[in-house]
Amino acid sequence: MAFLNALTALASVLLLVQSPRASEYQVKAVFLFNFVQFVDWPRVTAADSARPLVIGILGSDPFGPFLDETVRGERLGARPIQLRRYREIAEIGECNVLFISRSENEHVPAILSVLKNRPVLTVSDGDAFTNQGGMIQFVMDKSRIRLRINLEAAQAANVTISSKLLRVAEIVRPPRR
Amino acid sequence: MSIRNWPIKRKLTAILLLISGLVLLLTSAAFVTYVVVTNRETIRIHLATRSRILAATSTAALAFANEADATEILAALQYDPHMVAGALYNQDGRVLATYPAGAGADLIPAAPQPDGYRFERGRLVGFTPVAQGGSQRLGTLYIASDTKAVADALRLSAVIALVVLAIAMLAAYALAAALQGRISEPILALAETATAASTRQDYSVRAPKFGDDELGMLTDAFNQMLGRIEEQKQELQQHALRLEQRVAERTGELEKRAAELQAANSELDAFAYSVSHDLRAPLRSIDGFSQVLLEDYATRLDDAGRDSLQRVRAASQRMATLIDDLLKLARVTRAEMRTERVDLSTMAREIVADIQRAAPERAVDFVIAPGIEAQGDARLLRVVLDNLLRNGWKYTGKQAQPRVEFTAKQENGGRVFVIKDNGAGFDMRYADKLFGVFQRLHSAAEFEGTGVGLATVRRIINRHGGRIWAESAINKGASFYFTL
Numbered sequence: 001m002a003f004l005n006a007l008t009a010l011a012s013v014l015l016l017v018q019s020p021r022a023s024e025y026q027v028k029a030v031f032l033f034n035f036v037q038f039v040d041w042p043r044v045t046a047a048d049s050a051r052p053l054v055i056g057i058l059g060s061d062p063f064g065p066f067l068d069e070t071v072r073g074e075r076l077g078a079r080p081i082q083l084r085r086y087r088e089i090a091e092i093g094e095c096n097v098l099f100i101s102r103s104e105n106e107h108v109p110a111i112l113s114v115l116k117n118r119p120v121l122t123v124s125d126g127d128a129f130t131n132q133g134g135m136i137q138f139v140m141d142k143s144r145i146r147l148r149i150n151l152e153a154a155q156a157a158n159v160t161i162s163s164k165l166l167r168v169a170e171i172v173r174p175p176r177r
Numbered sequence: 178m179s180i181r182n183w184p185i186k187r188k189l190t191a192i193l194l195l196i197s198g199l200v201l202l203l204t205s206a207a208f209v210t211y212v213v214v215t216n217r218e219t220i221r222i223h224l225a226t227r228s229r230i231l232a233a234t235s236t237a238a239l240a241f242a243n244e245a246d247a248t249e250i251l252a253a254l255q256y257d258p259h260m261v262a263g264a265l266y267n268q269d270g271r272v273l274a275t276y277p278a279g280a281g282a283d284l285i286p287a288a289p290q291p292d293g294y295r296f297e298r299g300r301l302v303g304f305t306p307v308a309q310g311g312s313q314r315l316g317t318l319y320i321a322s323d324t325k326a327v328a329d330a331l332r333l334s335a336v337i338a339l340v341v342l343a344i345a346m347l348a349a350y351a352l353a354a355a356l357q358g359r360i361s362e363p364i365l366a367l368a369e370t371a372t373a374a375s376t377r378q379d380y381s382v383r384a385p386k387f388g389d390d391e392l393g394m395l396t397d398a399f400n401q402m403l404g405r406i407e408e409q410k411q412e413l414q415q416h417a418l419r420l421e422q423r424v425a426e427r428t429g430e431l432e433k434r435a436a437e438l439q440a441a442n443s444e445l446d447a448f449a450y451s452v453s454h455d456l457r458a459p460l461r462s463i464d465g466f467s468q469v470l471l472e473d474y475a476t477r478l479d480d481a482g483r484d485s486l487q488r489v490r491a492a493s494q495r496m497a498t499l500i501d502d503l504l505k506l507a508r509v510t511r512a513e514m515r516t517e518r519v520d521l522s523t524m525a526r527e528i529v530a531d532i533q534r535a536a537p538e539r540a541v542d543f544v545i546a547p548g549i550e551a552q553g554d555a556r557l558l559r560v561v562l563d564n565l566l567r568n569g570w571k572y573t574g575k576q577a578q579p580r581v582e583f584t585a586k587q588e589n590g591g592r593v594f595v596i597k598d599n600g601a602g603f604d605m606r607y608a609d610k611l612f613g614v615f616q617r618l619h620s621a622a623e624f625e626g627t628g629v630g631l632a633t634v635r636r637i638i639n640r641h642g643g644r645i646w647a648e649s650a651i652n653k654g655a656s657f658y659f660t661l
Contacts, residue, residue: 027242030268034240037309074313147241164237164309168246 027145028138029066032099032123035136036076038165041096041119042158052082054094058111059101061085089114100124100134108132119158131174135159139170148172186361193353194346201345205338212334216327220259220301221294224322227257228294228305232318235265236309239273239316247274254320261300262321265307268314289317299324363392367399380407442510450507453500460500464493502629505560506614509636514554521549521562521594525583528563532570541570541579549585549594551661557637558661564630565596565657571624572600572655591660599654603647611647634659 036053043049053076057063067083074081086092089111098120100111105126112133115122122129125138130150135157137148147169154161183191231250238247247265254260254276262284263276270288277284294303305318363386370384380403386396467490471483478486522545529543543566551558566581573579581598603611603618610616612635615628638645641661649655 031241033313034309034315037240037313038237077310144242146243162237164234165241168237168241168243 024140024145025063026066028125029063029070031138031145031147032067032097033070033074033081035097035121035123035165036081038162039097039121040160040162041121050078051094053079053096054082054084055097055099056084056086056092056095057099057101058086058089058092059103062101092120095120097121097123100126100129102126108134115157117157121154121157121159121161130172133174135161136169146170150174185364186357189357189361190350190353193357194349197349197353198346201342201349205342209331209334209338213327213331216330217296217301217324220322220324220326224301224303224320225294225305227260228303228318228320231263231320232305232307235318236307236315239265239267239307240309242267242273244274248276248278250274251276252278257322259322259326260320261323262319264319266317266319268316270317273316284321286319289319292317296324359387360392363387363396367392367396370403371399374403374406380404380410446507446510449503450511453503453507456500457497460493460497464490464497467493499627499629502627502633506629506633506636509557509560509633509640512554512557514557514640516552517555519551519553519555519558521551521558521585522547522583524555524559525549525562525566528559528566532567539570539574539579541573541581544580544582546582546584549583551592551594553641553661554637557640561634561637561659562596564634568630568657569596569598569600571626572602572619573598574600574624576600593658593660595656595658597654597656602649602651602653602655604651605649608647608649612645 032055036055055067055071057067061067071081071083084095089107092098092115096119098115100108100122102125104111108124108126108129109132112122121136122134123136123138124134126134129137130148130153133150133153135150135154137150139146139148147165149161149166149169149171150173151161151166151171152173180188180191231253235247235250237243238250251263251265251274254263260276262280264280264285265273265275266289267273272285272287275285290302290304292304292306294301296302301322301324303318303320303322305320306314307316307318308314363384366387367384370382373382374380383400383403384396386393386400467486470478471486471490475483525543525545529545533539533541562583566583569581570579573581576599579599581596583594583596585592585594587593601619601624607618611618612631614632616632617626617628619626635645638659638661643659643661645657645659647655647657
């Protein structure tokens, strides 16, 4: 019952702050957090299992407070989830999920080439992101947010995406250059 | 017929059937309950398992709000015909997808309820958390299943229970009918024997013994009892036989004795009669010649001689009276009886008149109750009344106001005649001598008499089958009672 009350309370809070954009990024924030649960990163050492799992945002943050609210206090197993915001590619250190803001649209190929072969799940809502070599792209489909996944890119970066996640996404192959 | 009066066979069978029926009923109820509970638990576990599998596969659909995928996942429920509804709720508690697709509010709760599996309104409903890898909750899976499986199991188990119950009751009845005889037969045999013994009074019958249990002991005891009764009966019969023989012997003896007595009596009577008769002739001579002497030779005798002759005459006359009385007594016993209705009051008055005529100088007050009647021989009864009234008259001779009463009263269902005087009376110590021949309680000088009268009276009363007795005290008068 307490859980139910909490849920309704949360829902009403969310409804209060709802606006078209807010709603969209609210959902995207949840999705971004949910990716963590459906993706496996290669383990380097045993110490990894206690280190924080980092979700990074490159460029201007479109989520407002939503992503902070979503991630606050969450853990994946024993690993706490941390949120980091980067202005430049060079700032990116240890990172598991990287959301590339639309503000960086022009730099996407450069960013991806920097991240090449690093086990970072790259996510963006920029058009043609997967075509450019990004891993997951948010696509708007009649007011719903759909996923588009470049599986090859993920495999190349040694990031394993759960078949469950693949099941709810559109899998694309980038054109060979 | 009330159960109390049922035959023991039926009672035993009924008890056995009742017990086995109850046991079977309880067992069947337990069986059915077990089946139903087990089935409910089974479908609950099934639903839980199914729910968890579905929840595991629907994580991504919930995580990324993919309705199409969620609907497809839920559509798998169609392969279980018992599943009636299903739904996926997202984290906010809103419905993402339903089964059947587009199901209404009647099938799908508007919001998820607490996790768990429970029976609600004839359905089994389950709310399962959906989470990926044990981390944050993504939403809730709802599945509702019908409980036809439980109903089917209930029906099947009830049918099985009924069939088993029927067969078992039949078997129990057959067994009870076959085995109740072990208990009822000895009792029935005992009852039959007891009835035979009591109705036919045949104590030689014996109850058959079936075993060495309590019933066997009862049978033994009963048979022993019968044996003892039989012995006692035989003993009693022997005693009775012996008694009869003895009575017969005694009767024979008594009859012989009575006959002897009769013979002796009649001989004695005949003897007395002939003696008395024969004595009269010489007595008459003595009296006659004494009279001749007194009349013809009076001058030649002196006074002493005349006095002696007077005495001879008086004595001989007294002896004649005595002989007359004895003859009367003998006649009383010999005379033939003629029974008729006799008016005793009139008879008594005639006698009193005679007495008063013979002795007018005495004024005795005779009181005679009227209408006293009796059945008997008039001649003999006159002798009785004459004797008793004359006695009364005689023994009141020294009273200033002599009085003699003749009455009758009802006593102990018979008529008792009473002749009562206020005369000299007698000592009750000698009452038994009163009715003997020549037995006198007063001297002849005091009151004249022969001592034969009351003996005669008793003989007459005896011949009439009656009884006579007397009550008195000295100088208090005497009462003579007799029945006829």
